[in-house]
Amino acid sequence: MELFNNLVLGFSVALTLQNLWFCFIGCFLGTLIGVLPGIGPLATIAMLLPITFNVPPVSALIMLAGIYYGAQYGGSTTAILVNLPGETSAVVTCLDGYQMARQGRAGPALAIAAIGSFFAGTVCTMIIALFGPPIAEMALKFGAPEYFSLMMMGLVTAAVLAHGDMIKSLAMVCLGLLLGVVGTDVNSGMARYSFGVAELTDGIGFIVIAVGVFALSEIISNLGDKEERSVFTKRVTGLWPTWPDLKASFGAILRGTAIGAFFGVLPGTGPAIASFSSYMVEKKLAKDPSRFGKGAIEGVAGPESANNADAQCKFIPTLTLGIPASAVMALMLGALTIQGIAPGPQVMTQKPDLFWGLIASMWIGNAMLVILNLPLIGLWVSLLKVPYRILFPCIMAFSAIGIYSVNNSSFEIYLTAFFGVVGFLWLRFEMQPAPMLLGFVLGPLMEENLRRALLISRGDATVFLTRPISLSFVIATVLILIVMGIPAIRAKREQITD
Amino acid sequence: MQDSSASTQGGEGMKIPLMDNKNFLSGLFFIGTGGLGIFMAQDYPMGTALRMGPGYFPIVLSGMLILFGIYCLIQGLLKPEKLPGNWSPRALLILPIATVVFGLLMEHAGFIPALVALVFISAYAGDEFKFTEVLLMTVGLVVGSWALFIWGLGLPYPLIVGY
Numbered sequence: 001m002e003l004f005n006n007l008v009l010g011f012s013v014a015l016t017l018q019n020l021w022f023c024f025i026g027c028f029l030g031t032l033i034g035v036l037p038g039i040g041p042l043a044t045i046a047m048l049l050p051i052t053f054n055v056p057p058v059s060a061l062i063m064l065a066g067i068y069y070g071a072q073y074g075g076s077t078t079a080i081l082v083n084l085p086g087e088t089s090a091v092v093t094c095l096d097g098y099q100m101a102r103q104g105r106a107g108p109a110l111a112i113a114a115i116g117s118f119f120a121g122t123v124c125t126m127i128i129a130l131f132g133p134p135i136a137e138m139a140l141k142f143g144a145p146e147y148f149s150l151m152m153m154g155l156v157t158a159a160v161l162a163h164g165d166m167i168k169s170l171a172m173v174c175l176g177l178l179l180g181v182v183g184t185d186v187n188s189g190m191a192r193y194s195f196g197v198a199e200l201t202d203g204i205g206f207i208v209i210a211v212g213v214f215a216l217s218e219i220i221s222n223l224g225d226k227e228e229r230s231v232f233t234k235r236v237t238g239l240w241p242t243w244p245d246l247k248a249s250f251g252a253i254l255r256g257t258a259i260g261a262f263f264g265v266l267p268g269t270g271p272a273i274a275s276f277s278s279y280m281v282e283k284k285l286a287k288d289p290s291r292f293g294k295g296a297i298e299g300v301a302g303p304e305s306a307n308n309a310d311a312q313c314k315f316i317p318t319l320t321l322g323i324p325a326s327a328v329m330a331l332m333l334g335a336l337t338i339q340g341i342a343p344g345p346q347v348m349t350q351k352p353d354l355f356w357g358l359i360a361s362m363w364i365g366n367a368m369l370v371i372l373n374l375p376l377i378g379l380w381v382s383l384l385k386v387p388y389r390i391l392f393p394c395i396m397a398f399s400a401i402g403i404y405s406v407n408n409s410s411f412e413i414y415l416t417a418f419f420g421v422v423g424f425l426w427l428r429f430e431m432q433p434a435p436m437l438l439g440f441v442l443g444p445l446m447e448e449n450l451r452r453a454l455l456i457s458r459g460d461a462t463v464f465l466t467r468p469i470s471l472s473f474v475i476a477t478v479l480i481l482i483v484m485g486i487p488a489i490r491a492k493r494e495q496i497t498d
Numbered sequence: 499m500q501d502s503s504a505s506t507q508g509g510e511g512m513k514i515p516l517m518d519n520k521n522f523l524s525g526l527f528f529i530g531t532g533g534l535g536i537f538m539a540q541d542y543p544m545g546t547a548l549r550m551g552p553g554y555f556p557i558v559l560s561g562m563l564i565l566f567g568i569y570c571l572i573q574g575l576l577k578p579e580k581l582p583g584n585w586s587p588r589a590l591l592i593l594p595i596a597t598v599v600f601g602l603l604m605e606h607a608g609f610i611p612a613l614v615a616l617v618f619i620s621a622y623a624g625d626e627f628k629f630t631e632v633l634l635m636t637v638g639l640v641v642g643s644w645a646l647f648i649w650g651l652g653l654p655y656p657l658i659v660g661y
Contacts, residue, residue: 051646051651054651054652165521165570167566167569167570167573168521168524168566168570170566171524171528171562171563171566171567171570174559174562174563174566175528175531175563177555177559178531178535178556178559178560178563181555181556181559185552187550187552188543188551188552190542190552192539192542192552192556193535193538193539193556216593216594216597219589219593219623220585220586220589220590220593220623221585223586223588223589223593223623223624223625224583224584224585224586224589225583225584388624389621389624389625389626390631390635392620392623392624393616393617393620393621393632393635393639394635394639396593396596396597396616396617396620397613397616397617397620397639397643398643400597400600400601400612400613400616401613401643401647404600404601404604405647405651405653408654408655410601410602410604410605411601413597413598413600413601413604414597414598414601416597417594417595417597417598417601418594420593420594420597421590421594424585424590425527428581428582428585429520429521429523429524429527429581430520430524430582431524431527447555450550450555451550454547454548454550455548455549458548459546459547459548459549461547
């Protein structure tokens with residue numbers, strides 16, 4: 001019954017006029033940027049973080065979350081109509097979705113993507129509501145050694161499962177941790193890596209790095225890619241899937257949701273891995289696998305459910321443990337911190353309205369997206385005709401104003417320009433910025449917990465191995481490293497993520 | 499001359515200049531950053547494992563960064579891979595400049611000049627620059643962001659300094 005009471009509390013928060021409005025703005029913006037290739041949820045959330053200063057924490061998080069899962073919906077629209085993934089998670093949807101569109105079945109493809117996503121969203125909202133509290137309760141008993149090992153496990157999995165070279169991603173984690181060191185050391189009061197600049201003694205702004213690397217560098221890199229975009233402008237008619245369509249999709253949606261929820265809890269895996277795995281499963285299970293790639297509706301239903309389930313379940317480690325499972329989640333934690341709320345298991349007990357309000361809003365948001373997406377398809381399609389040369393100066397303007405407004409300081413603007421250039425080098429050398437951002441967010445926490453852990457053990461480093469929970473995290477970390485280090489598995493994984 | 503359309507995998511007998519060698523350059527970057535990290539942290543007290551000083555964590559991290567860097571460097575030399583795709587030196591130069599100019603003008607000239615300069619300079623980074631289009635876009639952005647940030651959120655920036 002407690003679950004029921006909690007959900008009632010959540011809906012009473014999420015259904016206030018103000019929060020419904022923020023949920024709507026989030027979903028709308030999310031769909032918008034999801035539809036547009038070249039701008040993702042990361043850059044958008046980073047740009048909008050400063051605006052959320054003046055908004056109550058619940059409303060801010062509801063809006064930011066809406067942007068995040070809304071982008072998954074929008075991405076599939078572009079994939080189906082233009083054969084171009086609006087978001088990386090929609091790559092797989094291009095395969096069969098676009099073929100369906102070419103056969104004049106764009107409507108059912110879009111509808112089944114929306115239905116699948118809605119189903120996955122509903123199930124995952126329930127999963128978070130059911131499993132969130134016990135996980136948080138367990139995490140409340142964690143001491144410094146457990147936290148340190150847990151964060152290490154999170155960072156290692158994030159690096160290892162991220163797209164691209166494993167060693168480079170591990171190095172990027174270290175780089176992020178090191179960037180997190182910049183600023184005044186809380187224990188000794190010493191300014192570290194401040195280069196004698198007064199502004200740097202407060203540390204590098206989280207938003208500065210996020211916008212520099214995920215907005216500015218992205219634009220620089222996109223402008224180098226000369227790729228023609230042709231919009232599939234045929235009118236979308238006949239939205240509703242037929243009965244056989246629905247019957248064929250039913251199993252795919254169930255399996256996709258399960259696969260997505262599984263990958264969702266793992267740190268570092270993007271929604272792309274979940275949707276690809278779901279596609280492979282559907283193809284394996286199909287009676288006639290040759291239909292795939294030629295417009296099989298299961299090939300849209302499964303992956304679309306999977307990527308939405310993944311996106312939503314990423315909130316579990318983020319909200320219950322305070323450990324971000326992806327770069328977007330790191331931004332969400334950043335938003336919490338900006339609002340003066342320390343992320344961690346205590347959020348659920350100390351701010352139940354925040355936790356349950358957010359959960360309830362996700363369900364409402366998913367329903368909104370179905371309503372928003374299908375009738376507005378025409379609007380989204382016309383948006384696709386906006387050329388990038390108009391889009392990118394707008395992103396530049398919003399990023400710059402957003403960053404300036406954090407501290408009203410030009411120094412942060414210059415620092416953003418710096419990270420824009422460095423971030424471009426990272427992209428060019430194929431060094432993944434996402435693990436860096438996770439490291440940057442967790443850096444100060446990790447150092448603090450390492451210090452505390454060694455203090456309570458009187459300097460004995462085996463403390464991480466003698467406490468059972470900590471030991472299990474360490475073992476899991478080592479196992480992940482070993483398994484992913486096996487060449488055959490790595491090769492398979494590269495196939496998937498490429 | 500090297501064939502620019504060659505695959506990213508360094509095939510046999512194909513030479514990739516070090517400046518185009520992806521992993522070699524990544525390695526250099528990591529080693530350089532790690533080196534800088536250690537160099538700057540020299541004066542931070544290390545402390546003991548029991549009571550860690552401010553130098554402990556950064557020095558360990560910098561050391562790991564250098565080790566990873568050496569691995570990437572060697573990988574790059576053994577299995578050279580070419581840098582991917584095209585890039586635009588124009589965008590790399592112009593966009594950071596536009597950002598910095600925005601910062602300068604925000605402090606000394608006001609919100610409108612800063613935003614106009616940012617949009618105009620940024621637009622130069624693309625392949626096409628259509629004056630009327632950029633002008634319209636600038637007007638739209640100035641009005642829109644005035645409405646959102648200054649009127650809506652009440653941020654205290656002078657539109658033009660002195661007025």
